[in-house]
Structure formats: structure tokens, C-alpha cells
Amino acid sequence: MTDANCSDTLVEINGLWKVFTDRPVDFDLQYEDAMENLEDNGAVVAVRDVSFQVKRGEVFVIMGLSGSGKSTLIRCISRLVEPTQGEIIVKGQNVLEMDEQQLLEFRRYETAMVFQHYGLLPHRNVIENVAFGLKLRGVSERERNERARTAIARVGLEGWENHYPSQLSGGMRQRVGIARALVQETDLLLMDEPFSGLDPLIRREMQDTLIRLQKEVNKTIVFVTHDLGEAIRLGDRMAVMRQGQFVQQGTPEEIMNNPADEYVERFVADERALLSGKGRQPVYFPSKSRLTKKAKSTSPSAPLAAAGAEVK
Numbered sequence: 001m002t003d004a005n006c007s008d009t010l011v012e013i014n015g016l017w018k019v020f021t022d023r024p025v026d027f028d029l030q031y032e033d034a035m036e037n038l039e040d041n042g043a044v045v046a047v048r049d050v051s052f053q054v055k056r057g058e059v060f061v062i063m064g065l066s067g068s069g070k071s072t073l074i075r076c077i078s079r080l081v082e083p084t085q086g087e088i089i090v091k092g093q094n095v096l097e098m099d100e101q102q103l104l105e106f107r108r109y110e111t112a113m114v115f116q117h118y119g120l121l122p123h124r125n126v127i128e129n130v131a132f133g134l135k136l137r138g139v140s141e142r143e144r145n146e147r148a149r150t151a152i153a154r155v156g157l158e159g160w161e162n163h164y165p166s167q168l169s170g171g172m173r174q175r176v177g178i179a180r181a182l183v184q185e186t187d188l189l190l191m192d193e194p195f196s197g198l199d200p201l202i203r204r205e206m207q208d209t210l211i212r213l214q215k216e217v218n219k220t221i222v223f224v225t226h227d228l229g230e231a232i233r234l235g236d237r238m239a240v241m242r243q244g245q246f247v248q249q250g251t252p253e254e255i256m257n258n259p260a261d262e263y264v265e266r267f268v269a270d271e272r273a274l275l276s277g278k279g280r281q282p283v284y285f286p287s288k289s290r291l292t293k294k295a296k297s298t299s300p301s302a303p304l305a306a307a308g309a310e311v312k
């Protein structure tokens with residue numbers, strides 16, 4: 001790949017809004033009065049005029065408190081949640097203009113999703129869970145098992161192919177979730193709090209696994225977390241979200257060194273306290289090492305969505 005290709009924008013989001021409401025929104029959301037009127041009538045503005053770009057090979061982290069709109073936003077990218085207004089361009093394709101068939105193919109071939117609560121199919125073993133999306137694509141049994149075995153080995157689960165989800169620990173289940181996403185061989189990986197349900201040591205281990213995998217497979221990743229430490233470890237760039245809006249975007253260093261407002265400052269102060277109190281290494285320095293890095297509840301439809309199946 002040439003340098004020019006490496007810096008290609010893979011995802012571009014412009015002026016994205018998601019309003020949960022039982023009435024149609026057919027006016028310009030930029031007008032304050034319109035918004036107030038909507039909110040007075042019980043609408044929830046979950047994503048508010050969000051714009052960002054993710055470059056090929058980049059890990060872009062969306063961080064914010066519970067309810068700030070992170071899941072809604074990441075789900076809008078593959079239209080698991082239908083956006084109200086705005087533009088989503090992935091690899092030059094306008095996602096909001098896709099018809100049902102195009103959207104199905106987009107979900108199957110262009111994106112893979114990892115959820116917080118794994119979303120594995122309980123009555124299928126590890127290899128069947130990992131290969132399920134390939135089965136939907138019509139890949140032959142021999143090829144899909146071969147590809148699934150490779151993905152399972154990548155996440156360190158060799159030997160566990162015939163076990164069922166209930167026989168695995170949380171960390172192992174999430175490894176299956178990651179293998180299932182990797183096997184799809186999509187450029188774009190969407191990860192919604194994938195490690196939040198794990199205890200701190202396992203969580204750290206999973207972050208290391210993701211950093212190692214990213215060196216090997218060089219995906220473009222949109223990663224949601226409510227933990228600034230995790231954002232700093234994993235993100236090339238990040239955004240801090242509050243009440244549906246991006247309050248700051250930048251590299252983790254920029255955000256740590258120059259928090260835009262009190263909301264961000266609070267996260268930064270907590271993280272600094274953790275770093276000094278527990279002797280954790282300040283992983284956000286020096287910035288050069290980062291550059292060479294190259295390398296809430298899941299809905300019942302999560303296993304299908306993860307495999308690129310129709311979820312409506």
C-alpha cells in the first residue's frame with residue numbers, strides 16, 4: 001500500500017443527528033426552536049450534529065458517560081439505528097442512500113461489529129459461531145471452517161473450537177466475538193464497549209490482544225468506551241461525547257494535555273489520579289510510540305447483526 005492510500009479516509013460522518021421520537025422529523029434540526037419543541041414533546045436527541053472522519057488503518061475512539069449517545073452513534077454507521085439527518089460515507093459509498101439489498105451487502109461485506117455482551121449464538125459451538133457470517137454469505141463449509149480456525153487461532157483460542165459459549169469465561173467469549181468479526185475480513189470494525197463487562201486484568205489483556213491484532217490485520221476501527229484509560233491505550237484519535245455532541249476531538253495526547261472544558265477535564269483528572277495513585281505507566285507518552293503502533297445491553301438481534309444478517 002502506498003502512503004497516499006494509507007491516509008485515505010475510510011469513514012466520513014457529516015452533521016449526523018439521531019432523534020428518538022414517535023413523530024416524523026421533517027425540518028432542519030439546526031433551528032433551536034425546532035429542537036426545543038421536539039424535546040418538550042418527549043423526543044430524545046441522542047446524536048446531535050456529529051461530524052468526524054476516520055482514516056484507513058486508524059483506531060478512532062468515542063468516549064463519554066453513560067447515555068451520552070455512543071451506542072446510538074456507532075449503530076448509525078451500519079444503520080442498525082436509522083439516523084434522522086446527516087451523511088455517512090464509508091469507502092466512498094453513501095450509506096444513507098443504500099436500498100435494502102445494498103445495505104444488507106454493506107453490513108455483510110464492509111462492516112463487522114463487536115458488542116459488549118458478546119451476542120454469541122448459545123447453541124452453536126465456537127467454530128460455528130465464528131463461521132456463521134460466512135455461512136450466510138454462502139461460503140463452502142470447508143473454506144469457512146478453515147477461515148474460522150485461522151481467526152480463532154489469532155485470538156488465542158486454538159483448541160476451544162468445539163466448546164459452547166456457556167463453557168467459556170467472559171474474556172474467552174469476547175475473543176470469540178472478535179474472531180467472528182475478524183473472519184468477515186471487512187476493512188471496518190465497529191466495537192461497542194467490547195471489554196466493559198470484563199474485570200480489570202482481563203480487560204487489560206484484551207486491550208493488549210487488540211493492539212497485537214491491529215498490528216497484524218491493520219483494520220479501521222471505531223471503538224466505543226466510557227473509560228479514558230482504555231481510549232488512551234487504544235486510540236490513534238478520539239472524541240469525547242456529551243449529551244449527543246462531540247465536545248472535543250483529537251489525539252489522546254491533545255485531550256490529556258488540553259481538555260476543552262470542565263466535562264473533559266474531569267475525565268482527565270480522574271485518569272491522572274489513577275496513573276499517579278496506582279503507579280500505572282502514562283501510556284500516552286511519548287507520542288512517537290503511539291504512531292508506530294500501526295500497528296449496554298446487546299439486543300437479541302446482536303448475533304445476527306454481527307454476522308451481517310437482516311435485523312429488522
Ligand SMILES: Nc1ncnc2c1ncn2[C@@H]1O[C@H](COP(=O)(O)OP(=O)(O)OP(=O)(O)O)[C@@H](O)[C@H]1O
Pocket residue numbers: 020044045046064065066067068069070071072073226296
Ligand atoms: N431506542 C431508543 N428509544 C428512545 N431513546 C433511546 C433509544 N436508544 C437510546 N435512547 C436514548 O438515547 C440516549 C443515548 O443512549 P445510548 O445508548 O446511545 O448511550 P450510550 O452513551 O451508549 O450509553 P451507555 O454507556 O450506557 O451504553 C439515552 O438518553 C437513551 O435513553
Ligand SMILES: [Mg+2]
Pocket residue numbers: 070071072193296
Ligand atoms: Mg452504549
